[in-house]
Amino acid sequence: MKIDDHLRLSRNLKTLRRTVRLNQAxxxxxxxxxxxxxxxxxxGERLPDLNTxxxxxxxxxxxxxxxxxxxxxxxxxxxxxxxxxxxxEHQLLNLYSxxxxxxxxxxxxxxxxLARLDIRKRQEALQVDY
Numbered sequence: 377m378k379i380d381d382h383l384r385l386s387r388n389l390k391t392l393r394r395t396v397r398l399n400q401a402x403x404x405x406x407x408x409x410x411x412x413x414x415x416x417x418x419x420g421e422r423l424p425d426l427n428t429x430x431x432x433x434x435x436x437x438x439x440x441x442x443x444x445x446x447x448x449x450x451x452x453x454x455x456x457x458x459x460x461x462x463x464x465e466h467q468l469l470n471l472y473s474x475x476x477x478x479x480x481x482x483x484x485x486x487x488x489x490l491a492r493l494d495i496r497k498r499q500e501a502l503q504v505d506y
Contacts, residue, residue, distance in 0.1 A: 386420035
């Protein structure tokens with residue numbers, strides 16, 4: 377495997393795993409590896425054997441060749457850009473995916489609070505206009 381393909385594969389594995397919101401141990405268990413072996417794949421320290429590559433392709437529902445040859449990050453970015461998501465929304469989704477479960481809960485509570493405040497301000501502005 378060429379060095380470019382090797383590096384692309386390791387980036388793709390990390391991107392795909394984060395997309396499905398699994399940690400390394402969870403994903404490794406799903407494809408029959410230990411976490412440390414899977415971690416080496418993501419770090420580019422180890423190449424997967426054909427069985428592992430096949431298991432990964434089955435898990436993600438993609439061709440084995442796509443795991444190695446495609447830039448998954450670009451494909452996902454293009455997909456989200458074509459879904460009428462603004463750059464700010466994309467950035468928010470990216471940041472949200474990096475938060476702990478506790479922080480995600482706190483963020484959602486705060487967002488609901490801000491939404492209620494905005495609604496109240498709009499209602500008050502409408503009442504002032506009359």
